[in-house]
Amino acid sequence: MTALNALFLLAGVLLFISVLASTVSARLGLPLLLLFLVVGMLAGEDGPGGIRFDDFSMATLVGHLALAVILLDGGLRTRISSFRVALWPAAVLATWGVVGTALLLGLFATWLLDVDWRLGMLLAAIVGSTDAAAVFALLRNSGVRLNERVKATLEIESGANDPMAILLVTALVEMLLMPEQASAGRFALMLVSQLVIGGMFGLVGGLVLARLLVKLKLAEGLYALLIVSGGLMIFAACNLIDGSGFLAVYIAGLVxxxxxxxxTEHVLRVMDGLAWLAQAGMFLVLGLLVTPSQLLTHGPQALLMAVFLMLVARPLAVLTGLLPFRYRPRELAYISWVGLRGAVPIVLAIVPVMMGIPDSRLLFDVAFAVVLVSLLVQGATVPIAARWLKVEVPARDEPFDRREVWVGDKASLDLLEYRVAAGSRAEGVHPDDIAAAHGELSVRCVSLVRRGRLQALQRDTRLQAGDAVWFAAADAYAEPLASTFNAGASNELSANARFFGEFVVDPDCPAVDLAQAYGFEIEAGEASLALRDLMLHRLGRRVVVGDRVRIGSFLLTVRDMDEAGRVTRIGLKCPDLSEPD
Incomplete structure (x- = not known):
């Protein structure tokens, strides 16, 4: 019992320190996952903790379990509309992107490390895929709002590229240990099996779980446990019949x-904590597994490989893969840069060690160092690169908080909280007057909280700076209401005005009418098109919020879209504020 309690104490202390370190991470602009890794390394045999941990089997168990939970959570939070925008580009990156990166990096690693080409290719295959844990965590906590095309491409790629990475690692391990059994046909069959079985398992399992979620009446906390346990069942069962459990659990979460x-809301709230726990536990264990003194031995080679991966291999693979999809150069550059490496390469690097591949410890140490460099350099610059390459979209005016109250199996009510900003249009106004101005009977004030106390609404009630007001309203009213309460903070609105333009125009407006009103010319074949169709015609691809088209000396920018992917509002930017796209 003493040893068991000591283990619990150690686990609690490490997690506690890691969570406290998150405040330091935010101030320094470092990825939180990197802090978890560093805490694990400091607790290891070369650090002050002095803990000797070299159980690769346990690390593999923790890694696979954590990745299953992280991918399930990532699928739960991915909207199906993202697939309409980026399914095929992301599929290309999840296959060719991994292969192309591994080929280029493998040739470089073989030359740099002076090893057998199969060993060089194995090292490249280990670090060739982007990591879902790193991508999901950094994109959602970086503070930037990317345009949907870039964001969806990165998230879907990272959630779906594990089968290809696992196949490459498995194939190269076989080529090193059992070259007589290795064949292209066998590996092709393995890939098809991974993708088809994983996709079918995920789809069917997700539909079953979704149906159970609707039909069963459980305590609130049990819904998330139902989804987690179901997701782990899908993950393990799919792996047992040679499918991709990682792909299956991601698709199940998506469904x-x-x-x-x-x-759904109960599940998402609990899953958020479970996903963070999975990430923290996995990176702590992987940090304990590595010996920093050995990393320094191969530090120069690992640094050169990381630089080649970030600046040559990944960009070339992205460029050749996405060329047919008409991405802008800035978008291609950002997708190339945010090819984050994380837990998956480290978990894959354990495979050669457990299989007894010669020089496998070299592969593990170099792969771990590459991950450290990726998290430190690429992870820390996710928001900076987004602003520099202009792939971010200004944040919307949003409620301070929101709650979803379900009043039936298929009917829900949104409760939106707003804080009254000093100098805003809401200050000095009755809440019911604000509701009437926006939605007549569709918006209702349900509570007013002042200095932490609930206030009864009277006829002479007037809002004060700092008040918290809750409205029952559909999601369509969320942004207009927010603009009333946030108008005093002019920075966000000026950023929106600079990006989208001073005016909003109807996407169904004929382009010729706008041309006549503002005195500019359009191409002859576009005279009969509505503005929405003109933008589609010019861009030649599915549009997302933030896409721009220059018409005459004006700039049209997609401002809003509905769930079906139709443009609902377009911003018009005047010539004196326009800037090159």
């Missing part, structure tokens, strides 16, 4: 998350 019901 459940997009079939919203009364239990």
């Amino acid at each position: 459940v998350g997009n079939r919203r019901c009364h239990a």
